[in-house]
Amino acid sequence: MAASARRGAPLTLEEISTTALRLMDEGGVEGLSMRKLAAELDVNPMSLYHHVENKDALIRLICSTAAQRMQLPPDDGSPWQEQLRALAMAYHRHVGQHPAMWSYLHNHPELIADRELIIWQTLYRVLRLAGVPESELRRTSDVLHAFVTGFVVAETHGHLPDDPEEVKADFDAAVRLMIHGVAGFTR
Amino acid sequence: MAASARRGAPLTLEEISTTALRLMDEGGVEGLSMRKLAAELDVNPMSLYHHVENKDALIRLICSTAAQRMQLPPDDGSPWQEQLRALAMAYHRHVGQHPAMWSYLHNHPELIADRELIIWQTLYRVLRLAGVPESELRRTSDVLHAFVTGFVVAETHGHLPDDPEEVKADFDAAVRLMIHGVAGFTR
DNA sequence: ACCTGAACACCGTTCAAGT
DNA sequence: ACCTGAACACCGTTCAAGT
Numbered sequence: 428m429a430a431s432a433r434r435g436a437p438l439t440l441e442e443i444s445t446t447a448l449r450l451m452d453e454g455g456v457e458g459l460s461m462r463k464l465a466a467e468l469d470v471n472p473m474s475l476y477h478h479v480e481n482k483d484a485l486i487r488l489i490c491s492t493a494a495q496r497m498q499l500p501p502d503d504g505s506p507w508q509e510q511l512r513a514l515a516m517a518y519h520r521h522v523g524q525h526p527a528m529w530s531y532l533h534n535h536p537e538l539i540a541d542r543e544l545i546i547w548q549t550l551y552r553v554l555r556l557a558g559v560p561e562s563e564l565r566r567t568s569d570v571l572h573a574f575v576t577g578f579v580v581a582e583t584h585g586h587l588p589d590d591p592e593e594v595k596a597d598f599d600a601a602v603r604l605m606i607h608g609v610a611g612f613t614r
Numbered sequence: 615m616a617a618s619a620r621r622g623a624p625l626t627l628e629e630i631s632t633t634a635l636r637l638m639d640e641g642g643v644e645g646l647s648m649r650k651l652a653a654e655l656d657v658n659p660m661s662l663y664h665h666v667e668n669k670d671a672l673i674r675l676i677c678s679t680a681a682q683r684m685q686l687p688p689d690d691g692s693p694w695q696e697q698l699r700a701l702a703m704a705y706h707r708h709v710g711q712h713p714a715m716w717s718y719l720h721n722h723p724e725l726i727a728d729r730e731l732i733i734w735q736t737l738y739r740v741l742r743l744a745g746v747p748e749s750e751l752r753r754t755s756d757v758l759h760a761f762v763t764g765f766v767v768a769e770t771h772g773h774l775p776d777d778p779e780e781v782k783a784d785f786d787a788a789v790r791l792m793i794h795g796v797a798g799f800t801r
Numbered sequence: 802a803c804c805t806g807a808a809c810a811c812c813g814t815t816c817a818a819g820t
Numbered sequence: 821a822c823c824t825g826a827a828c829a830c831c832g833t834t835c836a837a838g839t
Contacts, residue, residue, distance in 0.1 A: 647811085647812065647813080648812080648813060648814085649811085649812070649813085659813090659814095660814085660815090663814075663815090668813075668814075669813065669814090
């Protein structure tokens with residue numbers, strides 16, 4: 428056994444990653460430290476190293492579990508333009524919930540490179556529907572993903588204090604620009 | 615007088631910001647610390663606080679001087695599509711030279727919000743040329759800027775090791791998508 | 802197997818003291 | 821006016837020791 432001296436139960440990866448993500452959500456990147464996380468879990472800082480190799484690995488864990496759990500819209504049969512907008516909105520919501528995590532992810536794109544992730548599967552499906560040829564799927568999805576990430580990160584960190592109507596109009600303009608871009612692409 | 619005990623001349627903001635940017639370029643965000651910067655300048659760490667309020671102010675200084683010095687293409691009379699591409703390429707080059715600074719900037723868009731900056735002036739000019747109405751300039755330029763930043767940051771951090779031909783094709787696709795998007799916008 | 806305390810090499814920053 | 825050293829409250833991480 429050898430559970431914690433202060434806690435009843437032993438640590439799990441599950442609660443480590445959940446608590447770490449919460450700390451990041453609440454206090455940004457600098458809100459998460461190994462020592463604060465340990466304090467939050469009521470455990471010795473060094474105990475964490477038995478479950479996670481180091482801080483980088485911890486953040487990687489947070490990102491991958493959060494990315495896997497993203498709630499993305501299913502294929503409802505609507506036109507690709509609407510589905511692209513719905514996907515962008517789902518992205519927008521997720522970044523709004525975990526801005527610090529997405530900032531990190533934006534600077535470490537390799538953590539989200541796995542094409543089996545639901546986010547890529549969904550984007551591929553929408554782009555196929557739009558008529559993007561198979562050979563261009565990787566490239567087009569990369570570009571759109573970078574665009575959307577750039578936009579929502581800038582929006583979340585930049586002008587949230589603004590008039591929400593303005594933010595909505597900005598978001599609409601971004602989506603329309605992408606739709607026109609993809610349409611012009613396959614025409 | 616009262617210059618440094620170890621150096622001949624007193625510190626200047628100029629050399630502080632130049633050296634700090636170099637440290638960031640060489641070692642990423644974690645390559646820049648007040649103590650390393652002081653060591654590099656052969657000065658006591660605390661001396662820096664006489665020229666700069668704190669580390670945040672130092673990074674703000676780096677970003678604003680670098681942004682002011684960006685070399686952007688002048689109006690050469692070519693079509694707006696070509697000028698937009700040239701602008702994106704200039705951006706691309708600058709981010710490639712200072713990736714860590716741009717990562718920071720991407721997460722602190724307020725540092726680049728001043729519409730008098732050459733980057734906004736240039737973008738406004740190109741968009742006017744493309745026929746974007748005055749009332750939509752702020753919005754459209756925000757969206758495009760976020761897109762370009764998203765793309766070049768992702769590219770710089772993500773798949774530079776790739777085949778340079780592929781990177782170039784990705785960049786072309788991104789520019790074409792933006793051009794189609796803007797064109798569809800004003801049609 | 803899992804947890805712990807002490808220790809090391811780093812941080813940013815404050816403050817009182819030097820010239 | 822500008823620089824400095826000591827000190828404080830933080831970091832991530834290693835290591836040897838506990839159960």
